[in-house]
Amino acid sequence: MQKILGNLVDAEKGIIDRRIFCEQDIYELELKNIFARCWNFVAHESQVKEFGDFITTYIGEDAVIVTRAKDMSINVMLNSCPHRGNKVCFAGEGKVRSFVCNYHGWAFGLDGALNGMPANELYDNTPGFDKSDWGLHRARVETYKGLVFATFDHSAPSLETFLGDFRWYLDAILDNDDQGTEFLPGTTRSVMDCNWKYPADNFVGDIYHALWTHLGGAEATLAPYGGVVVTNEDSYQASVNGHGWEFSVANNFGNAATMGDKEIIKYMRAREDEITAKLGDVRAKMWGSVGSACIFPSLAFLPGYFTFRTFLPKGPNQTELHTWTLVPKEASDEIKDRWRKGCMRTFSPTGILEMDDGENWEHATAANKGLVTRNQKLCYSMSPVEQDTSGALPGTVHKGQLTDANQRLFFKRYGEFMDAETWDDIPMAPITR
Numbered sequence: 491m492q493k494i495l496g497n498l499v500d501a502e503k504g505i506i507d508r509r510i511f512c513e514q515d516i517y518e519l520e521l522k523n524i525f526a527r528c529w530n531f532v533a534h535e536s537q538v539k540e541f542g543d544f545i546t547t548y549i550g551e552d553a554v555i556v557t558r559a560k561d562m563s564i565n566v567m568l569n570s571c572p573h574r575g576n577k578v579c580f581a582g583e584g585k586v587r588s589f590v591c592n593y594h595g596w597a598f599g600l601d602g603a604l605n606g607m608p609a610n611e612l613y614d615n616t617p618g619f620d621k622s623d624w625g626l627h628r629a630r631v632e633t634y635k636g637l638v639f640a641t642f643d644h645s646a647p648s649l650e651t652f653l654g655d656f657r658w659y660l661d662a663i664l665d666n667d668d669q670g671t672e673f674l675p676g677t678t679r680s681v682m683d684c685n686w687k688y689p690a691d692n693f694v695g696d697i698y699h700a701l702w703t704h705l706g707g708a709e710a711t712l713a714p715y716g717g718v719v720v721t722n723e724d725s726y727q728a729s730v731n732g733h734g735w736e737f738s739v740a741n742n743f744g745n746a747a748t749m750g751d752k753e754i755i756k757y758m759r760a761r762e763d764e765i766t767a768k769l770g771d772v773r774a775k776m777w778g779s780v781g782s783a784c785i786f787p788s789l790a791f792l793p794g795y796f797t798f799r800t801f802l803p804k805g806p807n808q809t810e811l812h813t814w815t816l817v818p819k820e821a822s823d824e825i826k827d828r829w830r831k832g833c834m835r836t837f838s839p840t841g842i843l844e845m846d847d848g849e850n851w852e853h854a855t856a857a858n859k860g861l862v863t864r865n866q867k868l869c870y871s872m873s874p875v876e877q878d879t880s881g882a883l884p885g886t887v888h889k890g891q892l893t894d895a896n897q898r899l900f901f902k903r904y905g906e907f908m909d910a911e912t913w914d915d916i917p918m919a920p921i922t923r
């Protein structure tokens with residue numbers, strides 16, 4: 491495998507080799523050096539609120555179960571029986587006391603421990619057999635203000651170090667009042683025939699596409715008020731450890747406005763002073779302004795709509811999306827329901843804006859498969875704005891949201907992970923907040 495950074499990824503000039511979007515051996519290395527190594531988002535705490543609650547998802551291509559055990563700990567473990575490998579849970583979510591494997595009936599607790607099996611005595615009479623050796627393989631689990639992350643790499647630094655100062659930005663959404671947030675019930679699952687990095691790079695810093703891709707959709711939803719207004723005045727891109735957020739500070743409801751629901755706008759405007767008092771003017775605007783964000787490698791969200799989504803890789807040419815709507819717990823049931831409907835109208839498999847995006851990512855992925863095409867480069871060089879070195883905002887900050895800066899930093903991070911032998915080779919930004 492050739493070196494990624496400096497060879498397939500030139501993060502300084504913004505020149506990216508298309509082979510990272512289509513080649514199988516590069517994809518296999520992504521599973522090993524990125525997904526099996528990183529902290530991956532697996533659930534919101536509200537999805538496993540009570541003892542017995544579980545949901546299933548993936549870390550890379552590894553199926554995992556997220557549970558709430560009796561001691562109220564959150565557990566993440568492989569959804570694969572250590573006896574012959576069968577899946578132990580086929581449901582997306584639910585409530586159980588234990589997981590019983592379909593094949594031979596081994597039974598596992600909510601913490602993954604092997605509790606028993608049919609004809610127990612066969613194993614009781616097996617010299618050296620110890621049930622405690624054969625539980626479901628567990629991941630490390632840590633949370634940040636409701637978001638649950640897991641990693642299979644026991645040498646990974648803490649989640650706090652991994653997120654670094656990006657936590658300061660995340661608080662705009664996760665910690666702007668005393669009650670915190672929750673996911674509305676239900677997970678939307680869909681499959682796109684695209685490389686997982688297309689949606690990740692789109693959310694980490696590509697508002698540029700909205701001026702063109704979403705023009706028709708925005709006008710259709712908003713009628714005469716449609717049209718997408720984005721400028722480099724009063725806007726920024728911020729990046730920390732490859733996690734990125736591009737955002738406007740013109741107002742606190744720009745994204746939400748395209749859901750076309752006046753009651754949501756009223757709610758957001760009414761909360762601006764309170765959030766400004768708690769978090770300051772910039773983050774009070776970031777809560778809902780025109781913007782998008784991605785936590786490396788593949789958890790993305792949109793302020794305002796509060797759609798959260800993971801891009802789960804299924805080979806170099808396919809991605810499974812799991813999406814949810816995050817809401818402030820303190821909002822009324824009516825406002826939460828308006829958010830649910832607004833989010834579904836815009837960012838769901840049938841949402842008018844999500845369909846706009848998916849078509850582009852699928853066509854780009856398909857085009858890159860061509861033998862001559864895959865040996866060409868992609869242009870990530872747009873740099874119309876200066877870096878903001880004032881230190882007012884944490885991380886690497888650029889003055890304007892129409893730039894490829896965050897995407898270059900995302901792929902720089904991608905290269906650092908892909909080329910690293912161990913976590914010691916991966917640089918971490920200092921924590922300042």
Ligand code: FES
Nearest residue numbers: 571573574591594
């Ligand atoms: Fe699970 Fe045999 S494969 S009990």
Ligand code: FE
Nearest residue numbers: 699704843847
């Ligand atoms: Fe889009």
